[in-house]
Amino acid sequence: MNKFEQLGLNEQLLDAIREMGFESPSEVQEKAIPVLLEQHTDMVALAQTGTGKTAAFGFPLIQKIDTFNNTTQGLILSPTRELCLQIAQELKNYSKFVNNLRVVAIYGGASISEQAREVRRGAHIIVATPGRMQDMINRNMVDISNIDVCVLDEADEMLNMGFYEDISSILSHTPREKATWLFSATMPKEVAAIAKKFMSSPLEVTVGTKNSSSKNVQHEYYTVSGRDRYLALKRLADANPDIFSVIFCRTKRDTQSVAEKLIEDGYSAAALHGDLSQNQRDLVMKSFRTRQIQMLVATDVAARGIDVDDITHVINYQLPDEIETYTHRSGRTGRAGKSGVSMVIITRSESRKIGAIERIIKTKFEAKQIPNAEEICEIQLYHLASKIKETEINDEVENFLPAIQDVLEGIDRENLIKKMVSVEFSRFANYYRNAKDLNAQATGGQRDRNSRPDELPTDGDVRYFINVGEKDGYDWKTLKDFLKETLSLGRDDVFKVDVKESFSFFNTEATHTEAVLNMFSQFKMDGRFINVEISKNTGRRGNGGGGRRRDGRRNDSNRRGDSRNSNRRNDSGKNFSKGKSKRSNRR
Structure with missing residues (x-):
């Protein structure tokens, strides 16, 4: 028996669950769904991003809708357009076998008159951003005076974005007897205040502990000089050739600047922030979901719409202004039962913030060091050898083999392997030659890098x-x-x-x-x-998040994994005239 069948969901929803391939409910779904189905109650549910919160409120909300009544019965408020559209689509997927149930998304950046027409045609559930919802209420384009359920999704993020007054105003147009379901990753005092003001004796569901971090996420920090922050980011990327990551910056300006530098240096990267047009943001997110982009540089607000389960690393290029926001960031990785890594690049003056975050997320960070040249080259060499071994042979090569064998005549097997590996490996070796140590703090007790296996180290x-x-x-x-x-x-x-x-x-x-x-x-x-x-790689310099080895194909749009690297710079900021480290993205 599918465990969803034990939660009290009707057959239409169970059919959708089976079609989507869901096998068992997450913890927040298991705790919230039966209660929300059985009771007309207020609820505060605390759970990390990626734990299935949308289904936790979506399934019971859909089951409560009377599709023979054309009035709006459910309202969901979410912080961003991307998340609003994502929730609306998921609700449509959940209700695939529910006849005549209509879900309408209301958000900025689209025609308000068209959205009003959709509402007039009938909207059992409205999913909205607070700003656009308030605008439509002011213009008498929506009627939420008879709703049965109001969901505040990502409540902490909505309040961080300054939507308190809009939320208060919107809720004032709803009936007092409605049920309010508040879902949040963290419980700062602002969320507690809104729960106290607008909810009546809410039940509380907590997955893990309040503001805690997912157990699937490993937390690391790297201490560097402020001027070396970007160079540190590149090293962390190069240390893992298969990174698929979100890089967080505090401001839109920094986000754009870091993304442009990464693209210039040959990385498959793009920026996501509020100054982009909606069409640009949609293109970036499409490219990221299809892995044409490996490194997405984003602001906290823009990242609220990211729903990708396979993100390997979150890199905090800068720590957020609000410590609680770190929980949202790290929740982008380690989802759907998979593991992930959350990295923080800090300066010495910011080191005290690590302790503050540890207290909030109730998880210890591991202090690591930025990889040096030798370590990165070793990782890249092993990665290249593995890629060669795993590459499937293209039969079309057969036609060219005689000519190729003539060119390579006289080269024995060992030297041929060395030459093949050197073609790519030399690029990294040349790039990192004489590269400086970026770590702001040295660690003692490091063993001799040249120790031989028959001279085993005895300390450290x-x-x-x-x-x-x-x-x-x-x-x-x-x-x-x-x-x-x-x-x-x-x-x-x-x-x-x-x-x-x-x-x-x-x-x-x-x-x-x-x-x-x-x-x-x-x-x-x-x-x-x-x-x-x-290994010669002592690990004392950390092994951060996986850079790209590009496949050598140029793409002038900068949205594919390409090998654009004509302006690649070394750690000292000087251009290389020879041996440029042109690298290939392999996603």
């Missing part, structure tokens, strides 16, 4: 390479669990686990090195040898 921690990664079904959580179980180590004995597409890195204390190497000397899993070696 040791970084290892292992030949399994994402394609083998691992993420940082599952690989860490596998290593702890296999090596019979404690919970904190395996750390700095960084999983790439087909290989990974991890650390242990030096005292465990001999046991680690012995365990994996002849270790087989599913008939395959699992190799572990000591």
Whole structure:
């Protein structure tokens, strides 16, 4: 039996659930749906972004609608146009088998007269942004005086955006006996105040703890000089070749500036902020969802409409002004049961904010260091080798093989491999040659980088390479669990686990090195040898979020994963005249 069948949903909704492939409800759905179906009550539901809040209020709201009554019976307020449209579409998907139920989206940036016509044709549920809704109320274009349910979605974000007065005014046009359902990721005092003012003895549903972080998200911070913030961002990207990320900036100006720099330096990036036209924003989001863009640079407000489950990293280029906003940002990754990483780039003067965020999200950050040139080149080299191994052979190459073999005649296998790898690897090596250390704080106790496997380190921690990664079904959580179980180590004995597409890195204390190497000397899993070696990459410089290796195809629109890099700059800000690090996005 599908667990949704136990929540009290009717057959029309269950049919839609089956068609959409939902197997079991999330925690917030399991807690909220039965109560909202059985009772006419106010509710405050606290749950992180990506935990299924839309379905938690959407299913019971749809089931409560009387489709034979053409009046507006449900109102949902959401902070942004993107989220408004997203909610409206999801409600239409949920109600696919409910005859004659009509959902209308009301938002800025579109014709208000056309939206008014849609409402007049009949709107059982209106999904609206507060500003446009208030405008239509003032023009007598909508009637919400008979609604049964009002949903305040992303309530904390609406209040952060300054919609308190609009929300208060809108709610004043609704009946007192309606049910109000407030859904929020955090519970700052402003949300508590609106709940107290407009709700009557609301039931409270909390997933996790208030303002807490998802357990699927690993939190890291990197301390750099303010002038090196952008260079640090590029290094974090280059350290993981398969990044699919959202980069948060505080202002629209910074968002546009960082995106333009990334594009100029050859990254597959784009900006998302309020100064873009609606058509531009739609194009950017379409490109991001289809992974033509790997690095989306966004403001907090614009990012409210992002609903993508596979984001691998959130990078806080700057910390938000409101500490609670960090919860919204980090909630963009680690969704739908997958793991993710939230990175923060800070200066020394901002270090105290990390402690404040830890107290709010009830999760510890890991202090990491920006990768250096050697570490990035090592990661990129392994990644290139793995890509070559996994690439499917194009049969059309057969026609050209005789000529190619003539060109390569006289080169033995070993030298041929070296030359092939050097074509791409040299670009990174040249780019990062003589690159400076970006870390604002040095860490002591670093072992000799040239230590040989037969001279095992005796103190500090040791970084290892292992030949399994994402394609083998691992993420940082599952690989860490596998290593702890296999090596019979404690919970904190395996750390700095960084999983790439087909290989990974991890650390242990030096005292465990001999046991680690012995365990994996002849270790087989599913008939395959699992190799572990000591890496030159110590891991003390962190392994941030995965840059792109571009595929070499130029696209002048800058919206595809391309290899535009004619203006690539080195860490000192000077142009390279030779060996430019032209890199290929592989998404």
